[in-house]
Amino acid sequence: MAHPEQDIILETRKLVKEFSGFVAVQDVSIKVRRGEIHALIGPNGAGKTTFFNLLTKFLAPTRGGIFYNGLDITYDSPAQTARRGLVRSFQISAVFPHMSVLENVRVALQRPLGTAFHFWAPEASLAPLHARAEALLEAVGLAEYRDAHTADLSYGRKRALELATTLALDPELMLLDEPTQGMGHEDVSRVTDLIKKVSANRTVLMVEHNMSVVSSIADTISVLQHGTVIAEGPYAEVSQNPQVIEAYMGSSSATLQGAH
Amino acid sequence: MRPSTIIYALTLAFLLAAPAIGLYPVFMMKLLCFAMFACGFNLLLGYAGMLSFGHAAYFGFAAYITGWFATALGWPTMLSVVVGVLASALLGLVIGALAIRRSGIYFAMITLALGQLVYFICLQAPFTGGENGIQGVPRGSLFGVIGLQSDITMYYFVLVMFVAVFLFIQRIVHSPFGQVLKAIRENEPRAISLGYDVNRFKLLAFVLSSAIAGLAGSLKCLTLGLATLSDVLQWTSGEVVLMTLLGGTGTFLGPVVGAGVVVTLQEYLSDIVGAWVTVIIGAIFVACVLAFRKGLVGEIEAWQQRRVARRAGAAVKPEAAPEASAATR
Ligand SMILES: Nc1ncnc2c1ncn2[C@@H]1O[C@H](COP(=O)(O)OP(=O)(O)OP(=O)(O)O)[C@@H](O)[C@H]1O
Ligand SMILES: [Mg+2]
Numbered sequence: 001m002a003h004p005e006q007d008i009i010l011e012t013r014k015l016v017k018e019f020s021g022f023v024a025v026q027d028v029s030i031k032v033r034r035g036e037i038h039a040l041i042g043p044n045g046a047g048k049t050t051f052f053n054l055l056t057k058f059l060a061p062t063r064g065g066i067f068y069n070g071l072d073i074t075y076d077s078p079a080q081t082a083r084r085g086l087v088r089s090f091q092i093s094a095v096f097p098h099m100s101v102l103e104n105v106r107v108a109l110q111r112p113l114g115t116a117f118h119f120w121a122p123e124a125s126l127a128p129l130h131a132r133a134e135a136l137l138e139a140v141g142l143a144e145y146r147d148a149h150t151a152d153l154s155y156g157r158k159r160a161l162e163l164a165t166t167l168a169l170d171p172e173l174m175l176l177d178e179p180t181q182g183m184g185h186e187d188v189s190r191v192t193d194l195i196k197k198v199s200a201n202r203t204v205l206m207v208e209h210n211m212s213v214v215s216s217i218a219d220t221i222s223v224l225q226h227g228t229v230i231a232e233g234p235y236a237e238v239s240q241n242p243q244v245i246e247a248y249m250g251s252s253s254a255t256l257q258g259a260h
Numbered sequence: 261m262r263p264s265t266i267i268y269a270l271t272l273a274f275l276l277a278a279p280a281i282g283l284y285p286v287f288m289m290k291l292l293c294f295a296m297f298a299c300g301f302n303l304l305l306g307y308a309g310m311l312s313f314g315h316a317a318y319f320g321f322a323a324y325i326t327g328w329f330a331t332a333l334g335w336p337t338m339l340s341v342v343v344g345v346l347a348s349a350l351l352g353l354v355i356g357a358l359a360i361r362r363s364g365i366y367f368a369m370i371t372l373a374l375g376q377l378v379y380f381i382c383l384q385a386p387f388t389g390g391e392n393g394i395q396g397v398p399r400g401s402l403f404g405v406i407g408l409q410s411d412i413t414m415y416y417f418v419l420v421m422f423v424a425v426f427l428f429i430q431r432i433v434h435s436p437f438g439q440v441l442k443a444i445r446e447n448e449p450r451a452i453s454l455g456y457d458v459n460r461f462k463l464l465a466f467v468l469s470s471a472i473a474g475l476a477g478s479l480k481c482l483t484l485g486l487a488t489l490s491d492v493l494q495w496t497s498g499e500v501v502l503m504t505l506l507g508g509t510g511t512f513l514g515p516v517v518g519a520g521v522v523v524t525l526q527e528y529l530s531d532i533v534g535a536w537v538t539v540i541i542g543a544i545f546v547a548c549v550l551a552f553r554k555g556l557v558g559e560i561e562a563w564q565q566r567r568v569a570r571r572a573g574a575a576v577k578p579e580a581a582p583e584a585s586a587a588t589r
Contacts, residue, residue: 056453058449058452058453077457078452078453079452079455079456079457079458080455082452082453082454082455083455087453087454087455088453089453090449090450090453094447094449094450094453095447095450096442096443096446096447096450097446097447098442098446099439099442099443099446103439106439107439107440107442107443107451107454108454110436110439110440111454111455111456113436115436115437116436116437116440116456116461117436117437117460117461117464118435118436118437119431119432119435119437119438119464119468120431120432120435121435121436121437122431122434122435123434123435123436123439125435125436126436126439165450165454169454169455
């Protein structure tokens with residue numbers, strides 16, 4: 001695009017989060033470019049999830065600002081943020097366990113219908129959403145589990161379902177907190193492919209520990225340590241950064257490739 | 261036909277035949293009013309996951325309002341009931357708006373405290389008749405056509421209302437609203453992240469539940485011809501919790517069964533053992549909670565589900581079967 005400033009979908013300015021004196025996120029200024037897959041990496045406790053919670057308003061920042069499409073959203077409510085198109089997933093799989101797989105996705109599709117408060121309407125009024133819900137399940141490889149009880153799914157499938165539910169909102173910016181955590185090898189590559197696929201017409205900001213996932217799909221990587229960004233750039237650059245290597249391995253001699 | 265449909269049909273047949281098989285209509289009406297009250301309470305606890313400890317406020321307040329309109333103002337029966345229901349819905353809106361700001365035990369404590377406040381208002385307000393309550397509330401007639409003086413006619417009127425509420429609750433639970441409510445109960449942060457303002461949904465659930473409790477209170481007032489402090493008492497709030505847990509929260513029939521058991525025990529045992537009935541009901545409650553954690557109906561449903569899952573598990577997906585029984589709450 002002509003103006004580089006227009007390419008920024010999300011920007012944080014000197015974002016700070018303190019928990020009773022402990023600084024979990026410190027002066028984080030990040031710019032996420034539209035259309036990219038932007039990975040946020042860093043050792044355990046670096047503040048990645050806290051940063052996500054700030055972006056989605058599940059936590060209020062101590063200081064700093066959050067700008068989405070140039071709009072100051074620092075003081076939005078979490079639900080409002082989601083309605084603006086900034087939708088998150090959770091580090092611990094977040095599904096609705098006692099609903100069917102289809103219902104999980106359908107409840108996300110339901111909101112734009114505008115009938116969410118219609119307590120008098122029959123369930124059949126939601127039937128028009130089924131085709132779209134089934135297509136989303138198909139995309140994450142859950143078509144045959146349509147009517148299964150969600151609690152009975154394996155962990156990897158629950159995460160896939162969560163992804164389908166997030167996609168149901170057709171978010172402009174999708175925040176994924178460790179989407180491949182706890183998955184087997186095959187599931188990881190399937191979900192990685194899927195993220196790659198759905199990123200075609202949206203922006204993805206993801207926390208990810210699996211370096212092979214990050215190296216294969218991320219356009220830009222920000223490395224967080226002790227709440228601050230210590231490096232930023234494409235994988236090839238970041239992985240050579242001695243500070244990053246040390247943060248991950250505790251010594252600058254090891255390579256990043258093996259981390260987690 | 262699904263097993264639940266058969267059970268509903270049998271229950272309805274029993275209720276229709278109750279006067280004919282010699283069950284005292286006033287007793288049956290009282291039972292239905294408490295069953296309706298418990299169903300409304302269960303809508304909140306079982307389907308929205310909110311435990312209110314002050315639900316007698318809506319039940320009793322509606323009874324007073326209906327009683328006062330029918331007696332002091334001489335309004336027709338149906339209108340007095342409507343006013344009572346609206347009053348309790350409004351009360352639910354105010355108390356709910358305050359209570360939903362907190363969750364869990366804090367939510368329960370706020371509803372309890374505000375429920376006590378309503379009790380105090382009912383004790384002090386000039387129109388409620390203080391310790392005596394409102395006596396001699398006329399049953400009147402339905403739209404000036406069907407007189408309700410006869411216990412039998414009144415019973416069928418209450419039964420029709422009860423069936424309507426029972427179906428209404430099923431509709432709510434399965435409605436688009438009910439789906440979102442369920443999602444909120446299952447995983448509130450996730451529901452928020454999908455863009456739902458969860459507090460609005462909780463408030464609507466609270467108001468609907470209060471309105472149903474209010475309808476139950478209004479009908480009880482007409483049935484017995486009086487509105488008294490016992491209907492707004494903390495004790496009554498506790499009773500409805502007990503009935504619902506006993507029968508099974510989050511099941512349609514559970515609160516009905518729970519109310520049936522408690523009201524029947526109170527009615528028949530109090531003649532024999534007097535004040536000991538409280539102790540006996542308490543003991544039954546403790547025993548049930550220890551033995552059947554899901555309540556009477558809840559346990560039966562879970563057993564049914566396990567059977568279905570076992571049969572299905574043997575036939576198709578071997579992978580899903582082992583977890584199936586552990587998953588049902
Ligand atoms: N609500 C809270 N109150 C106090 N401290 C918190 C809170 N939430 C997070 N922290 C602390 O903030 C730091 C950052 O936590 P966070 O969960 O953001 O890390 P993370 O980078 O997501 O780690 P992981 O890779 O393990 O998921 C940790 O030290 C954590 O203990
Ligand atoms: Mg984390």
